[in-house]
Amino acid sequence: xxxxxxxxxxxxxxxxxxxxxxxxxxxxxxxxxxxxxxxxxxxxxxxxxxxxxxxxxxxxxxxxxxxxxxxxxxxxxxxxxxxxxxxxxxxxxxxxxxxxxxxxxxxxxxxxxxxxxxxxxxxxxxxxxxxxxxxxxxxxxxxxxxxxxxxxxxxxxxxxxxxxxxxxxxxxxxxxxxxxxxxxxxxxxxxxxxxxxxxxxxxxxxxxxxxxxxxxxxxxxxxxxxxxxxxxxxxxxxxxxxxxxxxxxxxxxxxxxxxxxxxxxxxxxxxxxxxxxxxxxxxxxxxxxxxxxx
Numbered sequence: 001x002x003x004x005x006x007x008x009x010x011x012x013x014x015x016x017x018x019x020x021x022x023x024x025x026x027x028x029x030x031x032x033x034x035x036x037x038x039x040x041x042x043x044x045x046x047x048x049x050x051x052x053x054x055x056x057x058x059x060x061x062x063x064x065x066x067x068x069x070x071x072x073x074x075x076x077x078x079x080x081x082x083x084x085x086x087x088x089x090x091x092x093x094x095x096x097x098x099x100x101x102x103x104x105x106x107x108x109x110x111x112x113x114x115x116x117x118x119x120x121x122x123x124x125x126x127x128x129x130x131x132x133x134x135x136x137x138x139x140x141x142x143x144x145x146x147x148x149x150x151x152x153x154x155x156x157x158x159x160x161x162x163x164x165x166x167x168x169x170x171x172x173x174x175x176x177x178x179x180x181x182x183x184x185x186x187x188x189x190x191x192x193x194x195x196x197x198x199x200x201x202x203x204x205x206x207x208x209x210x211x212x213x214x215x216x217x218x219x220x221x222x223x224x225x226x227x228x229x230x231x232x233x234x235x236x237x238x239x240x241x242x243x244x245x246x247x248x249x250x251x252x253x254x255x256x257x258x259x260x261x262x263x264x265x266x267x268x269x270x271x272x273x274x275x276x277x278x279x280x281x282x283x284x285x286x287x288x289x290x291x292x293x294x
Contacts, residue, residue, distance in 0.1 A: 022048070026058045030065070038062050053125055053168060056118025060128075063111035064135055067104050108139060123155055126163040126171055130179070137186045146198045149183060150205045157209050177206050177213040184219055196223050214240045218250050225257070233257050245273050248282045259293070268293050 022045040029037035042062060045055050115132045122128060129152045136145040156163075156176060165171040173179070184202060187195050200223060203216040210216070221236030237254035245251065255270035271293075274286035 023054050023058065026062075030058075030061065035062075035066065051121055053118065053122045053128070054166075056114060056121070057128065057131070057166070060111055060115040060118065060131065063107045063114060067107040067111055068138075069104065103139065111135060124159050124162065124164055125168070126152075127165050129155075133183060137183065140190075142187070142195060142198050145183070146201045146205075149180060149202050153180075153205050153209050177210045177216065180206050181215045181219075184215075193226065196227065199223055212243050214244055214247055214250060217243070218253065221250075221253060221257075225253075230257055230261055234261065241270070241273070246277065248274055248277055248279055251277075252282070252285075255289075259289075264293050 022041055026038055026041045026045070029041060038058075039062070042055070042059055045052070045058070049055060112132075112135070115128060115135070119125070119128050119132065129148065133145060133148045133152070136142075136148060161172070161176065163171040163173075180202060184199055187199050187202075199219055203219045206213050206216040217236055217240040221233045221240065224230075224233035224236060234254065234257040237250050237257055240247065240250035241254050251270060251273050255267050255274075258264075258267035258270055268290055271286045271290050274282045277283055277286075
């Protein structure tokens with residue numbers, strides 16, 4: 001079953017000009033699932049304005065769409081989404097009937113080549129960067145995923161936070177580091193400790209340019225905890241709390257680290273920070289824990 005979608009690279013209709021005609025034609029063919037018309041429009045578009053940023057976006061989405069195929073089949077492990085368990089004569093589960101994503105290697109490579117060329121020609125088009133990163137995450141190309149994120153952060157510093165989006169409209173996000181937390185979640189959702197080095201790389205890349213980004217600091221603390229480095233986790237969470245003692249996530253994480261390390265005095269002192277919180281649930285939870293510890 002074919003899946004049609006545009007990832008993060010939205011194609012909007014703007015004021016019609018020469019290139020915009022191609023864009024509108026491509027979008028119409030894309031929405032209708034007409035691959036041959038898409039290809040025809042793209043070929044003519046490339047001849048007319050080969051360096052048009054919107055052409056790169058469309059060409060990328062064309063190949064991305066053909067790179068994905070959702071396939072039904074029997075799987076040894078429970079897949080994400082809906083699935084039916086297959087049992088043997090004894091009732092033991094021996095597999096699952098569900099869907100999984102199949103990849104076309106040719107279109108995957110063409111998609112990557114296209115968006116890399118587009119980014120090289122238009123380095124300040126943030127939608128291209130994010131579409132590229134999203135696709136790398138879907139394809140599980142984790143090394144390229146991390147490198148691409150590091151590249152966006154370096155470009156953000158180089159262009160002094162001046163980005164554009166679709167149709168080259170100016171784009172400004174006051175909390176730029178927040179974008180990268182979604183990518184961290186993409187990695188965490190894999191539930192694979194072997195990917196932690198990529199989480200660490202991304203967090204450190206964000207902190208290189210935004211040294212007070214609490215989610216990135218917290219990520220380092222969470223990873224240290226899962227790696228059973230309680231002292232290291234405590235250092236990261238303490239840094240986050242020092243920056244923002246009103247952030248109840250890091251406050252409770254830090255307090256729990258002290259509690260786990262057996263430092264009851266520091267644990268109580270940290271939980272007491274929650275007593276001044278605007279979050280009633282956090283206040284009540286802190287009161288209950290403090291009473292237990294005392």
